[in-house]
Amino acid sequence: MRPENYQAISHPPSNEYELNFGPNHPGIEGNYALKVKLHGDVVVAARADGGYLHRGFEKLMEGRLWIQNIALVPRICVPDPVPMEVCYSMAVEVLNDMEVPERAQWLRVLQLELSRIAAHLFTFGGHAATTGMYTTMYWGVADRDQILDLFEEWTGGRVYHIYNIPGGVRRDMPAGFLDRVSCTMDYIESRLPDYDNLFFTNQVFVDRARDTGPMNQQQALEWGVTGPNLRATGLAFDVRRDDPYLVYDQIDFDIPTEAPGDAWARTLVRRQELKQSIHIVRQVVEKLPSVSGPVRTQIPNPLAWNVPAGETYTRVESSKGELGYYVVSDGGDKPHRVHVRGPSSMHAVQVLEQLAVGARLEDVAQIMFSLDACPPEVDR
Amino acid sequence: MKEIDIPIETSAAKRRTNPLARVFDELVRFCRSRSMFMLHYCTGCGAIELPPAMTSRFDMERLGIQPMVTPRQADILLITGYVSIKTLKRVILTYEQMGSPKYVIGICSCTVNGGMYWQSYATAKQLDQYLPVDLYIAGCMPRPEAVLEGMRKLMDRIRSGEADGWEDYYRRYDWYLGNQQHLFGDDWQTPADVIGEASHYDLAGPGTEGEHTRLLQQCQKPLEPQQTFFQIGGSLEKKGESHE
Ligand code: SF4
16 A cells, blocks of 8 residues: 555544454464454454355365365364264265274274363363463463374374274274373373362452353253353253264263353363363273274275265264264265364354353453364364 | 566675674674564464474473564564465465564465365465465474474574565565465555565565556555444444455
8 A cells, every 4th residue: 555545534433443353363263253343342242254264175075085085074173183084984984884893983982082182171271371371271282282192103193193084993003002091191180180270260260251151051052052062051962972973872971061151161161071081081991902803894995985875964072062974975986065064163153243242352262262162163 | 477587686695795784784683583573373274283382392482482462573474374365365464564574484285385275266375476485384284393493494594694585575576466466356455555665675676566566556545434344233234345
């Protein structure tokens, strides 16, 4: 813009103004934006502005082979990629009428739960950072790295594993791996009291998060909220228990709930889920040595694999909520249509727009983190 | 969008002849490389390896690099992954707001050649067509160690004066602008006065102005008061602004 084109703009005097919150803002999660209208520092209207991370996944998947899509799906949700692989593989298995060996199912559960722990550590670290407590974030990220190390040894990738394929998993674990899993679980469990002292019972956090962004159970159900956010309103719904997949029906775990439905409750539910996930991982570690057998079934030549025509919807419980894949095959070697039902697209768009109204500007970031929205999955 | 052939001065030729001035320049570059503020724009999935690189485990701060929240005070612009076209506009706006000297690092294969999304309709494939990139860190995604190593490389290049992408942006502004117009349409404009800045830094050359900047000047009009995003009364109807 050349200087001669600058010109003063006059606005009518008003207490209200609009602010772009994001996309490049330290308080916002990822590349996502909110446009907020403020009266003083209270939000009177908010509008989600996504699309910065849009890559057109559902279209890209139609152009690639069934097996190639395995490399694509984890990219949909970066902090918690494993449920994406598992859910897509399950959909392809349903279409093919394929049995997954039992050992592979236990391995998948182990992977899902480790990924859930990593994602929760990351999320409440982020929530702490938005209330000014950066130490918790530093600790959370460092502890999450312990789990990434396990993944790296197991699958070769820190963040994206590309380990689950239709029909099972790629390979078995390395020798002695379960001991290291137990060690890491002991370590993370020993850290939980520290987190409680530092963050969850911290008066700064309790005062700021209590009554921030509340929603009641009926609103949550109307808005399509799932996962920890729904459980924070007092409803114990969990896909793992209510529509069991893999071997979750043989595993013993509780579904933690909280009643108030505010930011505090949502983060507290995640804190308790962390404990449940550690409990599940322990059970899997105990069970795995007694389950032997192959880790994958024979699949046809993946480069010329025509999946029988049909359609299916599979769902899993990811760390953010119910994740589903709707897959249609027309009998060809590529999917005819794939639709991803991501939990974050509800949480970050309609729910966030409603919850932000009435909050103060400095709490908007906190509400977003307490909803645990994952922008790449919103935009896809 | 044809490549213009402009003699680019090498770093050796740029050295001043006065020995005292040269010592001074060395000192300035040394200090510059040891204290950098980094603006990381989480454009894509590579951003997930940045928190481990910045926090306790790998601790980027020991290299003198700290995150910064505003573009005006930042030295490095970190592009962490694929850039969708909507994001690219914001990236260019951010880049033009930064004060010179400024450096751009492209993390992830997606910034190099499109990576996983080579056939996507929504992403820009090659970042260096739109912005001068000083350093690429390839990988899908690069590990925190690779990010740190990349930062060390950038520090070396700043010390030796090779990291001069920002000068290139002023020298060949017309070419960069042409690529941007090709992607965003002919009425693309930003609030920064890049041509004025180029002459301020004494970097205006034959490639600074050309057919694309003439097009820009034709379509530049005084800024209109921005139409409101919300209708009066708090209704959330969207008005005026195009979706990109
Ligand atoms: S290179 Fe890989 S990790 Fe990086 S942005 Fe592209 S897909 Fe994501």
